[in-house]
Amino acid sequence: xxxxxxxxxxxxxxxxxxxxxxxxxxxxxxxxxxxxxxxxxxxxxxxxxxxxxxxxxxxxxxxxxxxxxxxxxxxxxxxxxxxxxxxxxxxxxxxxxxxxxxxxxxxxxxxxxxxxxxxxxxxxxxxxxxxxxxxxxxxxxxxxxxxxxxxxxxxxxxxxxxxxxxxxxxxxxxxxxxxxxxxxxxxxxxxxxxxxxxxxxxxxxxxxxxxxxxxxxxxxxxxxxxxxxxxxxxxxxxxxxxxxxxxxxxxxxxxxxxxx
Numbered sequence: 075x076x077x078x079x080x081x082x083x084x085x086x087x088x089x090x091x092x093x094x095x096x097x098x099x100x101x102x103x104x105x106x107x108x109x110x111x112x113x114x115x116x117x118x119x120x121x122x123x124x125x126x127x128x129x130x131x132x133x134x135x136x137x138x139x140x141x142x143x144x145x146x147x148x149x150x151x152x153x154x155x156x157x158x159x160x161x162x163x164x165x166x167x168x169x170x171x172x173x174x175x176x177x178x179x180x181x182x183x184x185x186x187x188x189x190x191x192x193x194x195x196x197x198x199x200x201x202x203x204x205x206x207x208x209x210x211x212x213x214x215x216x217x218x219x220x221x222x223x224x225x226x227x228x229x230x231x232x233x234x235x236x237x238x239x240x241x242x243x244x245x246x247x248x249x250x251x252x253x254x255x256x257x258x259x260x261x262x263x264x265x266x267x268x269x270x271x272x273x274x275x276x277x278x279x280x281x282x283x284x285x286x287x288x289x290x291x292x293x294x295x296x297x298x299x300x301x302x303x304x305x306x307x308x309x310x311x312x313x314x315x316x317x318x319x320x321x322x323x324x325x326x327x328x329x330x331x332x333x334x
Contacts, residue, residue, distance in 0.1 A: 150178050152165070159192070174196065234247070273289060298313040
């Protein structure tokens with residue numbers, strides 16, 4: 075049919091499936107040689123952080139996301155929520171000003187590769203399953219109703235932000251996203267107690283452009299700084315997350331060579 079199957083509160087249990095500051099180069103022995111192809115590692119550090127006496131440093135190859143990866147940068151995408159449907163409901167309930175169409179997307183807790191759409195409507199949280207269908211040569215499409223399919227999750231969500239979800243109970247546009255909470259304490263690249271000078275000491279020992287770490291800002295509570303190597307120099311950028319605005323949904327990265 076042309077109506078979305080909205081399982082009010084039971085999406086994952088439904089088993090209906092249709093098929094800069096610059097840093098000089100040090101004379102110290104570098105941690106990695108220029109031809110080393112390993113990209114995640116630990117280095118010894120002479121100060122203590124909340125991980126003990128280790129500071130974490132990462133090397134990253136930067137690349138543009140593929141079409142299939144576009145949803146990863148969206149404020150509505152939460153990935154896997156350990157608490158499943160209940161956690162999604164809590165995240166939506168925590169939003170102070172709730173409008174119909176407030177929503178988030180998460181990995182399905184039950185159906186691997188599928189997603190769940192959780193949204194606010196008429197005073198409570200509802201859920202529906204975003205299904206996937208596989209075609210020849212590994213091609214996958216996503217859908218809420220099998221007559222309207224999309225090549226990516228990003229395209230599906232974007233479509234329903236301007237074309238209403240329809241069910242016997244409602245007609246609704248996806249409106250404002252619920253952004254995921256900021257938590258990076260368990261990330262290997264996060265060093266909450268490291269200062270700017272300490273970051274530079276570590277980065278001087280690496281010869282790879284793209285080596286980076288993230289730390290708390292020394293100048294602005296609630297903000298972070300990323301320290302990285304680029305073009306043979308050490309740079310520092312401020313990371314500040316802005317409140318979501320329907321006309322400007324990006325999250326901004328401010329670069330400042332004097333930032334700490």
